[in-house]
Amino acid sequence: xxxxxxxxxxxxxxxxxDTDRDPDLAGLLARVARGDHAAFELLYGExxxxxxxxxxxxxxxxxxxxxxxxxxxxxxxxxxxRFDPAKGSPAAWALTIxxxxxxxxxxxxxxxxxxxxxxxxxxSEAPDDVAEAVAATLDxxxxxxxxxxxxxxxxxxxxxxxxxxxxxxxxxRLLGVALGTVKTRIRDGLIRMRDCLEVDW
Amino acid sequence: xxxxxDDLHALSGSYVLDALSEPERExxxxxxxxxxxxxxxxxxxxxxxxxxxxxxALDPPPQMRPRVLAAAYRTRQLPPPGLVxxxxxxxxVTWLFAGRPRGAQRREQRRARVPRLAAAFAAASLVVIxxxxxxxxxxxxxxxxxxxxxxxxxxxVTAPDARTDTMRTSAGGTVTVVVSSGQQxxxxxxxxxxxxxxxxxxxxxxxxxxxxRSAGLLSGAGRAGPVLAAGVVPGDRIGITVEPAGGxxxxxxxPVVAVPV
Numbered sequence: 001x002x003x004x005x006x007x008x009x010x011x012x013x014x015x016x017x018d019t020d021r022d023p024d025l026a027g028l029l030a031r032v033a034r035g036d037h038a039a040f041e042l043l044y045g046e047x048x049x050x051x052x053x054x055x056x057x058x059x060x061x062x063x064x065x066x067x068x069x070x071x072x073x074x075x076x077x078x079x080x081x082r083f084d085p086a087k088g089s090p091a092a093w094a095l096t097i098x099x100x101x102x103x104x105x106x107x108x109x110x111x112x113x114x115x116x117x118x119x120x121x122x123x124s125e126a127p128d129d130v131a132e133a134v135a136a137t138l139d140x141x142x143x144x145x146x147x148x149x150x151x152x153x154x155x156x157x158x159x160x161x162x163x164x165x166x167x168x169x170x171x172x173r174l175l176g177v178a179l180g181t182v183k184t185r186i187r188d189g190l191i192r193m194r195d196c197l198e199v200d201w
Numbered sequence: 202x203x204x205x206x207d208d209l210h211a212l213s214g215s216y217v218l219d220a221l222s223e224p225e226r227e228x229x230x231x232x233x234x235x236x237x238x239x240x241x242x243x244x245x246x247x248x249x250x251x252x253x254x255x256x257x258a259l260d261p262p263p264q265m266r267p268r269v270l271a272a273a274y275r276t277r278q279l280p281p282p283g284l285v286x287x288x289x290x291x292x293x294v295t296w297l298f299a300g301r302p303r304g305a306q307r308r309e310q311r312r313a314r315v316p317r318l319a320a321a322f323a324a325a326s327l328v329v330i331x332x333x334x335x336x337x338x339x340x341x342x343x344x345x346x347x348x349x350x351x352x353x354x355x356x357x358v359t360a361p362d363a364r365t366d367t368m369r370t371s372a373g374g375t376v377t378v379v380v381s382s383g384q385q386x387x388x389x390x391x392x393x394x395x396x397x398x399x400x401x402x403x404x405x406x407x408x409x410x411x412x413x414r415s416a417g418l419l420s421g422a423g424r425a426g427p428v429l430a431a432g433v434v435p436g437d438r439i440g441i442t443v444e445p446a447g448g449x450x451x452x453x454x455x456p457v458v459a460v461p462v
Contacts, residue, residue: 033278033281035278037270037274040270040273041270044266044269044270048260048261048265048266048269049258049259049260049261050254050255050257050258051261052258052259052260052261052265053254053255053257053258053259054253054254054257054258056257056259057254057257062262066261066262066265069261069265070265070268070269070272073269073273074269074272074273074276077273077276077278078273078276078277078278078279079278079279080278081278081279081280081281081282082279082281082282086354086355086358087244088244088247088248089248089251091251091255092247092248092250092251095250095251095254095255096247096250096251098254099218099219099250099254100219103219139252139255139256140256140257142256143252143253143255143256144256158218158253161215161218161219161220162218162219162220162250162253163253163257165219166220167220167221167222168215168220168221169222171220180208180211182215183208183211183212183214183215184211186214186215186218186220187211187212187213187214187215187246188214189214190214190217190218190246190249190250191214191246193249193252193253194245194246194248194249197249197252199245199248199249199252200245200352
């Protein structure tokens with residue numbers, strides 16, 4: 001199931017995507033935009049795992065994660081009409097919404113102590129606990145391998161920012177480096193990841 | 202805090218990871234609107250970030266599914282970007298898919314005299330080169346071509362010199378053309394044109410001093426594109442005619458619309 005979603009991000013999904021059994025995300029999303037319930041159920045099958053996974057990664061708390069993931073999937077239903085293929089793949093669109101929602105929740109709660117206690121800046125223990133099972137998949141391995149190819153500062157900056165939901169000034173503080181350094185490491189690291197994963201957009 | 206342009210550019214990575222403060226995010230998004238290279242970079246990095254998310258996919262609790270589905274079916278979807286929204290939106294890239302850019306209505310009024318182009322069609326000696334006509338129907342069988350077209354299309358709509366024009370057609374609806382002189386190409390999409398019987402099709406033409414050449418067929422359903430038309434130079438026009446199914450080598454009817462490039 002997830003492989004289909006992942007294939008949407010790849011430059012070459014191959015010709016076999018036209019069947020009813022393995023519909024492509026863009027096609028599903030177009031049907032969802034027309035209010036097609038069956039298409040939304042298929043889309044749920046494709047996207048709920050990645051959406052819930054990334055939200056949980058950031059928020060940690062299962063109950064909160066479920067609440068936010070539900071909001072995100074509902075948002076996908078509601079705004080499918082606004083998806084713009086010129087701006088990226090359906091999966092990237094959906095996961096951008098998901099990540100942003102999760103981070104918004106983190107930031108709006110940063111006054112409360114709940115999450116701060118959980119989010120101790122122990123990098124070795126960083127957010128990998130949640131998705132052990134999935135990291136075993138080929139695609140997870142590939143991402144991990146590419147992450148391993150980064151410098152330590154690039155890797156930790158990206159992980160703290162994306163999986164940890166920290167702002168780059170917070171990342172700078174956690175890593176004890178200058179703001180400008182974190183900014184450029186995040187960008188350089190992502191560009192290297194892009195090339196390593198052969199993302200072509 | 203006043204941020205310099207170079208610094209802004211370096212924020213692309215943090216922007217994609219949602220690691221900017223709200224004011225920084227806003228100023229970066231403003232910057233994005235007139236920095237097409239940044240836009241390209243953001244697109245690629247966003248796909249990359251999505252991979253980071255996919256690597257962490259995790260099955261949600263089973264009770265979530267019925268809740269989401271039930272909530273969805275009780276929730277009205279946003280209308281697609283239409284006339285009103287199209288005018289409000291500012292990002293150049295969205296125009297193509299979103300409908301009409303601001304000011305389009307005024308231009309339409311100025312250019313309402315469409316049929317004068319029929320003369321150009323009739324007079325021209327018609328050398329036909331089907332250079333690069335890609336309709337959605339065709340791409341379904343040619344994924345490789347589709348992808349190339351997709352990349353070419355985004356290159357054009359994000360080109361620094363891209364201009365967008367929207368005109369009403371005499372078959373109803375509107376056609377939107379994004380032209381880049383630098384890329385010598387245009388991207389065309391149509392919406393709201395009347396549906397044709399199955400024996401007919403819409404056909405897209407690039408009309409220059411030497412006549413009209415086909416740039417491919419458009420769906421007879423009245424909603425088509427984006428379609429890429431290559432070899433477009435200033436002075437050309439982009440026209441659409443109604444033709445027998447399968448298309449013709451030269452236009453046989455008066456165009457329903459002709460957009461000056």
